[in-house]
Every structure is written in C-alpha cells, then in structure tokens.
Amino acid sequence: MPSDYIRKQTLANAERFYTPELKELENTILGSEDKLNHLENVMYTQLVRLLSDNVERIQRTAGAIASCDVLCSLSFVAQKQGYVRPKMNTEGRIRIEEGRHPVVEMMIPSGSFVSNDTLLDDQDNRIAIITGPNMAGKSTYMRQTALIVLMAQLGSFVPARSAEIGIVDRIFTRVGASDDLASGQSTFMVEMNEVANILKNATPQSLIILDEIGRGTSTFDGLSIAWAVVEHIADPSILGAKTLFATHYHELTELEGRLPGVHNYCIAVKENGEDIVFLRKIVKGGADRSYGIEVARLAGVPQSVIDRSREIAATLSDDEIRNRMRDLSETEQEDEKEGKRSSRKKHPSDQIEGQLSFFDSFSTYDLKKEEVLKTIAELDMDHMSPLDAMNRLYELQGKVREFA
Ligand SMILES: Nc1ncnc2c1ncn2[C@@H]1O[C@H](COP(=O)(O)OP(=O)(O)O)[C@@H](O)[C@H]1O
Numbered sequence: 001m002p003s004d005y006i007r008k009q010t011l012a013n014a015e016r017f018y019t020p021e022l023k024e025l026e027n028t029i030l031g032s033e034d035k036l037n038h039l040e041n042v043m044y045t046q047l048v049r050l051l052s053d054n055v056e057r058i059q060r061t062a063g064a065i066a067s068c069d070v071l072c073s074l075s076f077v078a079q080k081q082g083y084v085r086p087k088m089n090t091e092g093r094i095r096i097e098e099g100r101h102p103v104v105e106m107m108i109p110s111g112s113f114v115s116n117d118t119l120l121d122d123q124d125n126r127i128a129i130i131t132g133p134n135m136a137g138k139s140t141y142m143r144q145t146a147l148i149v150l151m152a153q154l155g156s157f158v159p160a161r162s163a164e165i166g167i168v169d170r171i172f173t174r175v176g177a178s179d180d181l182a183s184g185q186s187t188f189m190v191e192m193n194e195v196a197n198i199l200k201n202a203t204p205q206s207l208i209i210l211d212e213i214g215r216g217t218s219t220f221d222g223l224s225i226a227w228a229v230v231e232h233i234a235d236p237s238i239l240g241a242k243t244l245f246a247t248h249y250h251e252l253t254e255l256e257g258r259l260p261g262v263h264n265y266c267i268a269v270k271e272n273g274e275d276i277v278f279l280r281k282i283v284k285g286g287a288d289r290s291y292g293i294e295v296a297r298l299a300g301v302p303q304s305v306i307d308r309s310r311e312i313a314a315t316l317s318d319d320e321i322r323n324r325m326r327d328l329s330e331t332e333q334e335d336e337k338e339g340k341r342s343s344r345k346k347h348p349s350d351q352i353e354g355q356l357s358f359f360d361s362f363s364t365y366d367l368k369k370e371e372v373l374k375t376i377a378e379l380d381m382d383h384m385s386p387l388d389a390m391n392r393l394y395e396l397q398g399k400v401r402e403f404a
C-alpha cells in the first residue's frame, strides 16, 4: 500500500483506505449544498429588499405596461379587423348595423362571416325571440351582440359597420348545456338555477341572453317554462330588461303581438330539395318549423333512420301529441270517478287503430303514476322554499322518467 494511504476500515475480506486529497474532496462535496442554500438565501433576501424598496414604482410601471398592452391589442385588432367606434348613449338603445362575432369571424375562412343587425331599446324592442334550425347561427348572433356591448363598455372599438350602445348595468347569459356532475346537479337543474339567478338579479337596465332554455326537460314542461320566463321578462312592471331569447320552440313566436315589446326574428335558411342551406342572415318573423331532420341528414345520420323519422314525424304532429295527452288525462279522470284507478287496462292509444302506439310505453308509468300524484297531493306547499320545490320537482321527474 502506498505510504500516504491512510487505513480507514478493515472488512471481512477487504481493507478501506483514503488519501488526504480524497478527504478534502469529501468535505468540499458535503459542504457545497449548505453553501448553495446559504448563497441562494442571501441573494433572495437582497432581491426582496431591493424590490420592496421600489415596490410602488414597479407596480406603477407594471400597471402602465399592462394598460399599454391592452390598449395596443385593442387598437391592433380594431385596425386589422375593421372595427368601428361605438356611440354610447344612456337611453338604453342598442342599435348595431352589420355586427359580427369577433371570434367566429376569425375562425372561419376570411370574408365568409355573414354580418347581422341588432335593434333593442327600452320601449317597443325589448325582447327578440329568435328561432331557426340548429346550426343556423342563433347562438353566434346573440353572443356577438353581448360581446359588442361588452367591448363598447370597456372602451374598445367594435366589430360592426356602425353601433349605438346604450349602457347596461350587467349582462346575464344562460348559454349551452353544462353538467355539474361533481356537485350532483343535472343539466336541467343547473339550467334552472341559472334562470332563477337571472330572474332574481336582472334589472330593467340589464341585457339578458337566453339560449334555448327549457331544453333539458320534456317538451311541454320546457315550452311552458320558456313561455312563462318570456312573460315575466317582458312585463315592464316586473322586469322589462332587454333580452335576446333563442329557442327551438317555434310555438313561442305566438308571443309577438300578445306581449308588449316582443318581436320575432329568425335565421333564414333555404330549402333545396331534401337539404337545407344556412343563409346565416337574421330576418323578421318566426321559423315555422325546426328542420331537425334536415340537420340530422346534413350531419350524416344514416338514410334509413332519416326516412323512418320522416315517417314518424308525419304521423306525429304536435297537435296530435297534445290531443293524446288530453285524452289520456280525461280517461283517467273518468276512471277516478268510477273508482277503478288501477284496474284500468284500456289505453287511449289502443283506440286509435293503425296508428303508432306512442303511449304504449306508458303502461308501467300508469301504475306508478298514482304514487307520483299522491306525493304531489301531499306536498306542503306553504312551507316550502323555491329550492325545495325545485328539488322535489326534480325528484318527481326522475321517478316519472324511470317508468316512462
Ligand atoms: N353569421 C355567421 N356567418 C358565418 N358563419 C356563421 C354565422 N353564424 C354562425 N356561423 C357558423 O355556424 C355555426 C353554428 O352556429 P350556432 O350559432 O352555434 O348555431 P345555433 O345556435 O343556431 O345552433 C358556428 O359555429 C359558425 O361556424
């Protein structure tokens, strides 16, 4: 063993040595982490001290740079996309000429976005009911209006040919279906919570965007809720806020003329044989039907399914469903009078020969219906909060759906 090697340890079949150089290296390595931490700490403290001495100045600079950034971005996009300077007013008048959706117009091939006008005020043009098939552009149109108002109020130019914007206190939106499964809320419950929030908090100076409310439940419930919501908003003694209301229930177009300030608009489509062409242009008037089957066809649903749905649609007009519902409840009332609720076997649909048995699936439902009706009869309405009522309704609907 070289003479400068120092014995460290004797093992069963080996001996370990070290040299002074190795020892020194060991110390350097072991101590370096401590040194690193110390150094970092010193430098960090220095930096914090430096910053805290100048914190106001730095924050002011950051604020100024942020403002510059926002204003530069707004003017950059305004110039690039041809925005105009809106005229603001306090009379609540929103008049947009050839408005565009600032995001959608950039996502689709340049020049293909179809611009649309908007007119809302506090007098005769408070509510616009917008009908039209799926994919027609209803949501885009409503959101573009909300965005233009928002952009104008934050001081930006807006995507339009000209715009007069009445200042609003808030913009309320109920848009798109979203489930909050984690907190145990169904789509419909979320939707109704949002509607409740809007109806409670909106003022006559608000702008409300309602996109297809009443979608998450049965047609009749949904239509009834949507109808009642429009009545509530349209009544200036209750709310009277400016509202854009898109709906697939073309029945709601009947509200024009019945309620003050309500007007129908629809998004034009061109029928071309079995196909439809979306023109994306908003025009006065209501859609006469929903074009669901045509849209399903465009989306590539198999032809056999399309043909069959046309067949079914032909036998099932809305009126017919309504009549059958009425038949169903009348038969029940008679049975109740005669005291033979559960013994009833004859079904209204049994009586319509050669027709589609639309209500056959209701037979189990009939048996359980009594239970649901009983629960409803026993509800203590006087001591229920609106939320309790919603919850009970939701629960009952669950039951009904289970058996329907
Ligand atoms: N004004 C428009 N010009 C061009 N394309 C549009 C326009 N409005 C909508 N679109 C296109 O149509 C699609 C569907 O529009 P959307 O507003 O979701 O329809 P709806 O709500 O009626 O079902 C959009 O994603 C967009 O690509």
Ligand SMILES: [Mg+2]
Binding pocket: 138, 139, 140, 211
């Ligand atoms: Mg939509």
